[in-house]
Amino acid sequence: xxxxxxxxxxxxxxxxxxxxxxxxxxxxxxxxxxxxxxxxxxxxxxxxxxxxxxxxxxxxxxxxxxxxxxxxxxxxxxxxxxxxxxxxxxxxxxxxxxxxxxxxxxxxxxxxxxxxxxx
Amino acid sequence: xxxxxxxxxxxxxxxxxxxxxxxxxxxxxxxxxxxxxxxxxxxxxxxxxxxxxxxxxxxxxxxxxxxxxxxxxxxxxxxxxxxxxxxxxxxxxxxxxxxxxxxxxxxxxxxxxxxxxxxxxxxxxxxxxxxxxxxxxxxxxxxxxxxxxxxxxxxxxxxxxxxxxxxxxxxxxxxxxxxxxxxxxxxxxxxxxxxxxxxxxxxxxxxxxxxxxxxxxxxxxxxxxxxxxxxxxxxxxxxxxxxxxxxxxxxxxxxxxxxxxxxxxxxxxxxxxxxxxxxxxxxxxxxxxxxxxxxxxxxxxxxxxxxxxxxxxxxxxxxxxxxxxxxxxxxxxxxxxxxxxxxxxxxxx
Numbered sequence: 001x002x003x004x005x006x007x008x009x010x011x012x013x014x015x016x017x018x019x020x021x022x023x024x025x026x027x028x029x030x031x032x033x034x035x036x037x038x039x040x041x042x043x044x045x046x047x048x049x050x051x052x053x054x055x056x057x058x059x060x061x062x063x064x065x066x067x068x069x070x071x072x073x074x075x076x077x078x079x080x081x082x083x084x085x086x087x088x089x090x091x092x093x094x095x096x097x098x099x100x101x102x103x104x105x106x107x108x109x110x111x112x113x114x115x116x117x118x119x
Numbered sequence: 120x121x122x123x124x125x126x127x128x129x130x131x132x133x134x135x136x137x138x139x140x141x142x143x144x145x146x147x148x149x150x151x152x153x154x155x156x157x158x159x160x161x162x163x164x165x166x167x168x169x170x171x172x173x174x175x176x177x178x179x180x181x182x183x184x185x186x187x188x189x190x191x192x193x194x195x196x197x198x199x200x201x202x203x204x205x206x207x208x209x210x211x212x213x214x215x216x217x218x219x220x221x222x223x224x225x226x227x228x229x230x231x232x233x234x235x236x237x238x239x240x241x242x243x244x245x246x247x248x249x250x251x252x253x254x255x256x257x258x259x260x261x262x263x264x265x266x267x268x269x270x271x272x273x274x275x276x277x278x279x280x281x282x283x284x285x286x287x288x289x290x291x292x293x294x295x296x297x298x299x300x301x302x303x304x305x306x307x308x309x310x311x312x313x314x315x316x317x318x319x320x321x322x323x324x325x326x327x328x329x330x331x332x333x334x335x336x337x338x339x340x341x342x343x344x345x346x347x348x349x350x351x352x353x354x355x356x357x358x359x360x361x362x363x364x365x366x367x368x369x370x371x372x373x374x375x376x377x378x379x380x381x382x383x384x385x386x387x388x389x390x391x392x393x394x395x396x397x398x399x400x401x402x403x404x405x406x407x408x409x410x411x412x413x414x415x416x417x418x419x420x421x422x423x424x425x426x427x428x429x430x431x432x433x434x435x436x437x438x439x440x441x442x443x444x445x446x447x448x449x450x451x452x453x454x455x456x457x458x459x460x461x462x463x464x465x466x467x468x
Binding site: 014 | 164165168170175211216
């Protein structure tokens with residue numbers, strides 16, 4: 001089964017994304033910060049990581065760099081409250097970002113992305 | 120003060136200290152329980168919303184199940200604090216989502232317990248609760264309460280009428296401008312900006328019919344609001360309205376008109392009109408602001424600048440002299456200064 005890691009500090013978005021991922025027949029690990037990751041999780045190669053970029057104690061770009069460095073993955077999607085154009089440009093300037101969704105989000109777009117990958 | 124009195128005072132202080140410590144202990148204990156309760160409510164609500172939005176066909180969740188679970192975690196009519204917390208979660212969630220799930224959420228909000236709490240707040244004697252109730256209604260998009268909310272657009276309390284006016288914009292969009300001429304109280308700059316931003320976020324497609332109808336208003340705040348809308352939406356076809364108010368008798372209307380016209384590049388004919396109106400502006404500071412706009416948005420019109428150079432205001436003369444001096448007309452400026460001293464012979468080294 002394909003694997004997805006969801007990292008969101010906002011519990012409501014986290015649960016909704018977890019549900020969306022599960023219903024698309026992926027195995028989902030949903031966490032509120034990187035501290036909740038286990039050693040086994042770090043050995044997985046996730047098909048998708050759906051993550052926020054705003055976490056306490058770390059700058060958004062640094063966080064993305066850290067995720068890219070420590071977690072094996074194929075696609076990285078950003079779902080965040082920080083939707084400013086400047087942030088978006090800076091995130092896309094990094095390599096390996098498959099999508100950027102700023103709040104308010106249309107979950108149908110993420111749904112379509114997951115479905116397309118599963119086909 | 121003798122020994123007995125001193126001992127008594129120490130005992131009283133000790134008792135007060137103990138009471139104080141106990142109060143702190145109780146407060147910490149209550150806070151811990153309360154935080155745990157709020158975490159349970161948040162967790163349950165997150166679970167219910169996620170299951171409602173993405174219902175599992177094999178294990179579907181029904182509205183009665185949702186209501187039962189909410190009741191179990193303390194969402195009951197008697198517990199207003201829990202309900203208030205749930206409302207804040209509902210609003211937070213609704214702000215996060217758009218598209219088909221937004222519509223689903225609205226449907227859900229119409230069927231779960233807090234429904235009706237916000238409208239009950241509107242009838243309160245407390246202005247804070249009234250304003251909060253109106254805010255919750257428009258944040259949760261309960262448009263069926265529009266008539267109730269509209270009654271408060273001219274409320275004597277600034278916060279209540281402020282929220283009611285924003286609710287009008289949220290529910291009616293551009294059509295809400297039809298109420299503008301009938302608003303009785305002044306609208307602060309902050310409120311104008313909030314209305315413009317809300318309109319821009321929710322109704323980005325302009326409906327000029329309602330805007331043009333509102334032009335009939337003679338209220339200063341309404342004129343300023345309309346000009347800010349024209350500026351925000353970059354409505355080039357409506358620039359005439361801004362230009363008309365460059366010479367308004369009200370200082371603040373002129374100020375806003377000058378601020379808003381700066382967003383637009385106007386045609387030669389319009390620029391000629393602005394130049395013709397220039398002398399009708401009674402305030403030299405505002406004339407200077409407009410002068411900068413004219414300089415930055417048109418070619419050097421020597422006759423116009425010369426007219427201002429020989430005008431009565433010292434600051435404008437200085438500004439015009441600088442413009443002419445830096446744009447190839449030094450001689451005109453020298454002539455101007457020399458004609459002030461007709462009887463002095465030039466000393467050229």
